[in-house]
Amino acid sequence: MRDFSQSNDWLSVNTATVRKSRGQDLPLTDIIEACVRRDIQVISPWRDQVAAVGLNTVSRLVKKYNLKLSGYCRGGMFPAATVAGIQAADADNRQAVDEACELNANCLVLVVGGLPGALAGQAVHKNIAHARDQVLEGIEKLLFYAKSCHMPLAIEPLHPMYAADRACINTLEQALDVCDQLDPGQSGALGVAVDVYHVWWDPKLQQQIERAGQSRLLAFHVCDWLTPTRDLLNDRGMMGDGVIDIPKIRSWVEAQGFQGFSEVEIFSTENWWQKDHSEVLDTCIARHRSVV
């Protein structure tokens, strides 16, 4: 297993981790400058953060500082209740691919969506199998486009507690079933993002990481599961503060030949987003070196 203790070489910061500083929105341009000052050379930005300062601005900074993107967050949200909704999602996803290409991201991360309407609090129907069919169809269409742009798509299985409103792909096994169906040749164009927060509990995790193999392990995300967890979405822990055996999971991923970045992605309304981003980034670096 790689030694992370001496450098930031394999550290990536998902920019949602410092989306807020002292409770206030922090522009992506400031986040990038703060990362560069700390010799963090890899980031994974969110589309809304990019849009807020402009794609061209971000692209210029990425080139200026020779930054890498471990991923781009995010495409997906495929299921919809109407044909127009499906078409809008498809168009938006193609645009996400274009942006990922402009920023030279390693992959576009897919949070595939759940029951239409559920994220707004009122699901249009309860047929999760149908939503899953729409996800499969949506990825199939997007994959055709993404391949033409040479942008790999990384399906991120989300924790089952998000099955209704955010992603109805909820285990690595299920994500790999989709990969097998849509890219049986393991071309590298379609794979998975393994986020320890979403999959740590899975009794089949090691087995499915082995099944994925190097060609399908496109991204590795870290944070920690707190006990208690006070909010389903925004109470993620800093690595080392929770119960996830992160080094063990990393060892499984690296045993398959994964040599990519370890991307820190923490949503934390009450804790980390209340601190100054300098402290958060410094802590990310320290924990990356000591407990990942």
Add this chain to the structure above:
Amino acid sequence: MRDFSQSNDWLSVNTATVRKSRGQDLPLTDIIEACVRRDIQVISPWRDQVAAVGLNTVSRLVKKYNLKLSGYCRGGMFPAATVAGIQAADADNRQAVDEACELNANCLVLVVGGLPGALAGQAVHKNIAHARDQVLEGIEKLLFYAKSCHMPLAIEPLHPMYAADRACINTLEQALDVCDQLDPGQSGALGVAVDVYHVWWDPKLQQQIERAGQSRLLAFHVCDWLTPTRDLLNDRGMMGDGVIDIPKIRSWVEAQGFQGFSEVEIFSTENWWQKDHSEVLDTCIARHRSVV
């Protein structure tokens, strides 16, 4: 599929559902009287509620009203950090079997436990595989005793969001693997409790219900998954208020020959526990007849 619309014959009320009335603790004796007044003939009580009024008192009421118990909540919590802790859990679980026998319950429900210390906020270790080994050993020991008392044990796979602190058996597949290992002959002494709240998201749910078959389907619990869910533990919804297609899951269970009760189990600090228990029980009856 059975027609629930005309009677309470297949309705069971898990007494945690009316643990509080208008925010105040409601004694199990009052709960039982309120159920009997509404022609609810089946309950599933919790041990702490039984202990609060006395096992003999509850036993007398059960016999007086000819009540049935769809289950008894709960045994489990097997993992521990010390030999003494393991032994204490084993002794407590044997006592739970004895109480279930005294009340003539259909089964003892097992919430198997997670990482030692996690429920109190500080896990002693992060080795969930070890916790799972301890669960297997604990069930094996308890099964020997429970068989001698003719009390079936129902492993309840809990939603993965409880993997750290409440139960490290998190899918029906995983629970059935334990059943296969400890009771390969499918004697009926060991099976599962299928709670829609915990398993509704699982893409392998139908397949695993079919795998379970009648001999291992010992209990069926209902409530609903709300969007948004505001608390990991105590924000369960009333059937019909969330996104779970309950009739579909019931159809899968009944297709295997399950003819047991449909047990309503709702934990709801901010909503249902704030209402008068009369309204809650009346709503359980109405929803049991209309949307389960």
